Every structure is written in C-alpha cells, then in structure tokens.
Amino acid sequence: MSAKLGLDMELHKLGLLAPAGYFVGLHIRFASPLISFQTYDQAWLDHYTAQAYALRDPTIAWGFSVTGASRWSEFTIPDTFGILKEARDFGLRFGLSVACGPISSRTIASFARAEREFSDDEIERISQIVRRLHEITEPPESLTKAQIDALRCVAMGDRHAAAAAKLGISESAFKARLNSARQKLLARTTAEAIQRAKDYKVL
Structure with a gap:
C-alpha cells in the first residue's frame, strides 16, 4: 500500500x-x-x-x-x-x-x-x-536529484514536453519522476508537491 x-x-x-x-x-x-x-x-x-x-x-x-x-x-x-x-x-x-x-x-x-x-x-x-x-508523514530527508530537477522545472513554468527536453529524457520518464516525487511527498498534485518540497526545504 x-x-x-x-x-x-x-x-x-x-x-x-x-x-x-x-x-x-x-x-x-x-x-x-x-x-x-x-x-x-x-x-x-x-x-x-x-x-x-x-x-x-x-x-x-x-x-x-x-x-x-x-x-x-x-x-x-x-x-x-x-x-x-x-x-x-x-x-x-x-x-x-x-x-x-x-x-x-x-x-x-x-x-x-x-x-x-x-x-x-x-x-x-x-x-x-x-x-x-x-x-x-515524517518529512523525507531528501528527494533524488532527478525528482528535484523535475519539480524545479515545473516550478519555473516549464510544460512537461519542454521540461523533458531540457533534462534530456522522454516525456513519460519526466512524468514518472514527478509521480515518484508526489508519492514521496504525499502530495495529490504536482503544485502541492512543489510547495511541500519547499516547506521541507528539499527544493
């Protein structure tokens, strides 16, 4: 679960x-x-x-x-x-x-x-x-660099396709990174994950 x-x-x-x-x-x-x-x-x-x-x-x-x-x-x-x-x-x-x-x-x-x-x-x-x-809900000590990079791209306003290209990965791989970050942060949305990562001071 x-x-x-x-x-x-x-x-x-x-x-x-x-x-x-x-x-x-x-x-x-x-x-x-x-x-x-x-x-x-x-x-x-x-x-x-x-x-x-x-x-x-x-x-x-x-x-x-x-x-x-x-x-x-x-x-x-x-x-x-x-x-x-x-x-x-x-x-x-x-x-x-x-x-x-x-x-x-x-x-x-x-x-x-x-x-x-x-x-x-x-x-x-x-x-x-x-x-x-x-x-x-114990805050994670850290996110992976890949998860942080994905969240940071969205936080800066990049769309998924543009962010994936910037990181040199496929769009599906980019979405997978966002999904894993949301799960780790217990967030329902990417926006919530970004805010929570900032609150936890891991972004």
Missing part, C-alpha cells in the same frame, strides 16, 4: 469517528504544520479565522504542553477567551484533542461530536490513528 493511500484511509476513519469534524496539524514547526487536514463546518472555520483564534486556542496550547489525549471537558488549561464555548454554538459540543511527537515537530489534532462525549475506546482508536499519521 502506498503512503498516500494509507493516509487517505486513516483520514477516512477519522471522519467516521468525528462526525462534527476534525483538524489535524502534522509536524508543526515554527508555529505552522507542514501538512494539515480539516473537516469542520465552514461557518466555524470562517469565525475562527476572523477572530484569529489560532493564537489563543486552548487546544493548541494544550497540545504543546501535553503528550497524549484529552476530552475538552477535562482540560485543566484555561479557556480564557471562551473559544470552546463558542465552538459549541457551531455544533462542536463535545471534543477531543490528541498530541504526539517531539516539540520540534509536533502533531496536534482535535475532533468533535455534536451528540455525546467520545468514549474511551474511540479516544484510543483516534490516538492510534494520529500517531500513525505522524509517522507516515
């Missing part, structure tokens, strides 16, 4: 376990995740962004101070700005946060339900999935 397929399968499982949505920030470095996924309602996301809650979110503060899992109702960290109370008004009535990984490459994820608290079994299952996601 490819890493990308494994990633998609794990995210699908999270969607079933957290029907009111989730946010997963993988390998947070310099205050920003290298990869993130979210399924919260757009109204909440718009409100959260407009209020700049990321800077004050107790789930984020908790995630940088604790390794493990906790229901939001069991947080000991203060919610000074009432963010979790506001989240309830948007249907995120019961929540769970999970944090793992070293502080230099932290993964923090939060999940919500509208009708009840997460059970102990669900918390364990979600925690295992988050840990697997953290592992399979």
Whole structure:
C-alpha cells in the first residue's frame, strides 16, 4: 500500500469517528504544520479565522504542553477567551484533542461530536490513528536529484514536453519522476508537491 493511500484511509476513519469534524496539524514547526487536514463546518472555520483564534486556542496550547489525549471537558488549561464555548454554538459540543511527537515537530489534532462525549475506546482508536499519521508523514530527508530537477522545472513554468527536453529524457520518464516525487511527498498534485518540497526545504 502506498503512503498516500494509507493516509487517505486513516483520514477516512477519522471522519467516521468525528462526525462534527476534525483538524489535524502534522509536524508543526515554527508555529505552522507542514501538512494539515480539516473537516469542520465552514461557518466555524470562517469565525475562527476572523477572530484569529489560532493564537489563543486552548487546544493548541494544550497540545504543546501535553503528550497524549484529552476530552475538552477535562482540560485543566484555561479557556480564557471562551473559544470552546463558542465552538459549541457551531455544533462542536463535545471534543477531543490528541498530541504526539517531539516539540520540534509536533502533531496536534482535535475532533468533535455534536451528540455525546467520545468514549474511551474511540479516544484510543483516534490516538492510534494520529500517531500513525505522524509517522507516515515524517518529512523525507531528501528527494533524488532527478525528482528535484523535475519539480524545479515545473516550478519555473516549464510544460512537461519542454521540461523533458531540457533534462534530456522522454516525456513519460519526466512524468514518472514527478509521480515518484508526489508519492514521496504525499502530495495529490504536482503544485502541492512543489510547495511541500519547499516547506521541507528539499527544493
């Protein structure tokens, strides 16, 4: 199974376990995740962004101070700005946060339900999935020179045929290099692969 397929399968499982949505920030470095996924309602996301809650979110503060899992109702960290109370008004009535990984490459994820608290079994299952996601999205130490050259050509605006000619290879070989780079970077598109390679500082 490819890493990308494994990633998609794990995210699908999270969607079933957290029907009111989730946010997963993988390998947070310099205050920003290298990869993130979210399924919260757009109204909440718009409100959260407009209020700049990321800077004050107790789930984020908790995630940088604790390794493990906790229901939001069991947080000991203060919610000074009432963010979790506001989240309830948007249907995120019961929540769970999970944090793992070293502080230099932290993964923090939060999940919500509208009708009840997460059970102990669900918390364990979600925690295992988050840990697997953290592992399979570990940034690659490097790409091959061929992969970097292919991504760089596209980043500079070359079309496939022109890029292949520039590199002295067939167009099918060029596409194969792009495909292998996307797989290594767990990217769905070449544009996403280019951005991720830049984020990982391998391009």
